[in-house]
Amino acid sequence: MGIERHFWDNLEEVPSQTFRLISEEDMIVFYEHGFVDAKKVSLDQWQDILKNFPQHQGKYRLSETNLYQLSNYLYQGPIRRPFNPEKLKEGPRDPSWLDKLYVKVIRFETKLNESEWQDIVRNEIMMQYNYLGQFVLDTNSKNFINALIEKHISRLRRLELWVHVGPPDQETRQKSLLKAVPIKIEDSFESSSSESKKIKNIEKVFYSHAIKEKIDDNEALNFLDELESWGDDEESPFS
Numbered sequence: 001m002g003i004e005r006h007f008w009d010n011l012e013e014v015p016s017q018t019f020r021l022i023s024e025e026d027m028i029v030f031y032e033h034g035f036v037d038a039k040k041v042s043l044d045q046w047q048d049i050l051k052n053f054p055q056h057q058g059k060y061r062l063s064e065t066n067l068y069q070l071s072n073y074l075y076q077g078p079i080r081r082p083f084n085p086e087k088l089k090e091g092p093r094d095p096s097w098l099d100k101l102y103v104k105v106i107r108f109e110t111k112l113n114e115s116e117w118q119d120i121v122r123n124e125i126m127m128q129y130n131y132l133g134q135f136v137l138d139t140n141s142k143n144f145i146n147a148l149i150e151k152h153i154s155r156l157r158r159l160e161l162w163v164h165v166g167p168p169d170q171e172t173r174q175k176s177l178l179k180a181v182p183i184k185i186e187d188s189f190e191s192s193s194s195e196s197k198k199i200k201n202i203e204k205v206f207y208s209h210a211i212k213e214k215i216d217d218n219e220a221l222n223f224l225d226e227l228e229s230w231g232d233d234e235e236s237p238f239s
Contacts, residue, residue: 003074004067006163007035011062021059022050025177032176033168034075034159041073049073075159082160083109083149085142092134095126101145110152120148 007030011020022030027047030036036046049070053060062070083105102117112120129141149157158176162168168176 003076004071007074008064008067010167019061019063021056021061023059028177029173032155033162034155036073037075079160079163081164082157085145088137088142090137093137095135098135109149109154109157111154112152
């Protein structure tokens with residue numbers, strides 16, 4: 001199912017009508033939950049685009065035909081299953097494992113840049129979950145990682161959760177409204193191929209900091225899918 005269909009299926013239905021509705025509040029909710037390519041379109045621009053459509057009962061009316069008009073503004077990258085720390089195999093790890101976790105997972109699932117992550121590793125993770133210089137991956141440290149992800153959640157992860165788990169509850173919706181901050185659009189997005197477009201889109205939209213490349217983005221994103229296939233008797237790629 002493409003992003004356009006996910007977007008359409010979550011619009012408000014109107015009995016006996018073929019069109020659907022979007023409120024001004026939902027404009028922000030969709031934006032903050034990753035449906036919109038935030039590199040190409042700021043929140044203000046997204047709202048202005050939708051306000052060009054006809055109104056019905058104080059909301060804006062969209063038809064399925066309008067999806068084609070909006071598709072250029074919607075996120076078109078891969079939507080992987082959200083990372084679940086519970087799938088990680090427990091045991092001691094060399095601290096360099098945490099660098100790999102950042103490159104393969106954390107930079108996509110959170111807004112944390114590399115410097116911020118290293119500060120957390122140094123001042124929190126290795127202070128609390130350390131045994132003889134090794135990082136200890138256990139229930140407590142996995143809970144810490146999960147809480148950290150939720151605290152610094154990215155739009156990409158919000159989109160992953162919406163698509164693979166379900167729409168956000170009212171409390172989560174309200175949190176996204178409070179955190180909505182317009183983004184300055186500095187340049188238009190261009191790429192030489194559809195695949196590189198997907199990867200660069202994620203790179204530019206969901207984290208803006210510079211990354212010291214250790215593996216390419218495609219490998220990192222595929223890793224999120226790989227996590228879903230682990231079994232109890234399988235070796236973790238992080239072992």
